[in-house]
Each structure stands twice: as C-alpha cells, then as structure tokens.
Amino acid sequence: MGSLIARVLIGAALVGAGYAISLVVPRSAPEMAPAVAPAAMVTTDPVARGRYLVQTSGCNDCHTPGYMMNDGTTRESEWLVGTDLGWNGPWGVTYAANVRAIANAMSEAEWLDYTATLRVRPPMPWPNINAMSETDRSAMWHFLRAMGPSDNAVPTYQPPGETPASVWVDMTARLPDGSVAGPPPEVSQSG
Numbered sequence: 001m002g003s004l005i006a007r008v009l010i011g012a013a014l015v016g017a018g019y020a021i022s023l024v025v026p027r028s029a030p031e032m033a034p035a036v037a038p039a040a041m042v043t044t045d046p047v048a049r050g051r052y053l054v055q056t057s058g059c060n061d062c063h064t065p066g067y068m069m070n071d072g073t074t075r076e077s078e079w080l081v082g083t084d085l086g087w088n089g090p091w092g093v094t095y096a097a098n099v100r101a102i103a104n105a106m107s108e109a110e111w112l113d114y115t116a117t118l119r120v121r122p123p124m125p126w127p128n129i130n131a132m133s134e135t136d137r138s139a140m141w142h143f144l145r146a147m148g149p150s151d152n153a154v155p156t157y158q159p160p161g162e163t164p165a166s167v168w169v170d171m172t173a174r175l176p177d178g179s180v181a182g183p184p185p186e187v188s189q190s191g
Contacts, residue, residue: 050143053136054080057128062096080144082154086168091121093158093168101151103144111141121157123171 082098173181
C-alpha cells in the first residue's frame with residue numbers, strides 16, 4: 001500500500017509540475033499540430049509504430065534533453081539519449097537513461113524480456129512499460145534500433161542523502177508550511 005501511495009504522490013507532483021510549466025510557457029493552439037499522423041497507430045511498419053508509441057507515451061518528456069521546454073520540437077536525431085537532470089526524492093537521485101544505448105546493446109528478445117520485467121526507481125513509470133503488449137514493445141525496439149546508438153553519458157544513481165551531481169528536481173512531498181510530508185494515513189477499508 002505504501003508504494004502505491006508513493007506512486008500516486010509522485011504522479012501528482014509530476015502532473016502539478018507539468019501544469020505549472022504550462023502556465024508559464026505561452027502556447028498558440030493553431031501551432032500545436034499532432035506530432036504524428038494517426039495512421040501510425042495502425043501501421044504494419046514497426047519503426048513507424050515505435051516512433052508513434054515513443055511520442056504518445058511520453059518517453060521523450062524525460063529521456064530527451066529539452067523536449068518539454070521546446071514544445072516537442074527537438075530534432076528526432078536527439079531523442080532518447082538520456083539527460084543529466086536529476087530527480088531527487090526519498091529513493092535518492094535518479095536520471096533518465098540513454099534508452100537508445102540500452103536498446104542498441106540488446107537483441108530484440110533481450111529487450112522484450114527487459115521491458116516486461118523492468119523495475120526501476122521513480123519517476124520512471126515502469127508499470128506502463130510492463131503493461132504494453134509485446135508487439136508494442138517490439139515496435140519501440142525497432143524504432144530505437146533504427147535511430148542508432150548514442151554515446152551520451154548520463155550520471156549514475158546516487159543514494160539518499162548524497163548531493164545531486166547536476167541540476168535536479170526535488171520530488172519530496174511537502175506540506176503547505178514547507179515541512180516534509182510523511183506517508184499519508186492509511187484509509188480504512190470498512191464502511
């Protein structure tokens with residue numbers, strides 16, 4: 001139950017951060033065209049399907065430097081190379097991995113096993129990857145392989161209490177007075 005509550009709190013923090021950014025960054029509705037044609041949803045081309053999944057599943061939001069800050073206009077050649085933006089929370093400091101390097105170092109079978117059993121620290125939404133169909137995870141692998149490897153180095157995980165190695169986001173749940181929030185009280189399951 002505690003990990004579910006932690007994931008809900010982290011999700012709420014990410015949604016809140018995205019909302020706050022949307023208030024600051026001006027957008028013009030006519031300029032916000034869909035990133036990928038809907039035909040990619042039903043294509044038999046695994047590379048096109050993988051590209052579509054990467055864009056619509058939010059992979060670039062964390063794994064592509066600057067993607068969210070420039071309204072998703074980052075050149076595709078720069079996608080999914082990992083970032084040095086740290087996510088600091090009770091779990092320590094994590095960094096978005098260089099997914100291209102990971103996929104390009106694996107066979108398709110290894111990738112399918114890896115993504116089916118992935119368990120990593122927040123804020124990576126690994127349950128979403130685990131829940132994808134094998135066909136979708138395969139399409140993502142085909143897209144990542146078509147992009148080729150990237151040698152972009154990403155900082156390694158840092159345990160709780162260590163100072164982040166680069167710019168970081170504080171994911172610590174806080175109360176209105178600024179104090180650190182403890183775990184929420186358990187909700188009674190009876191009447």
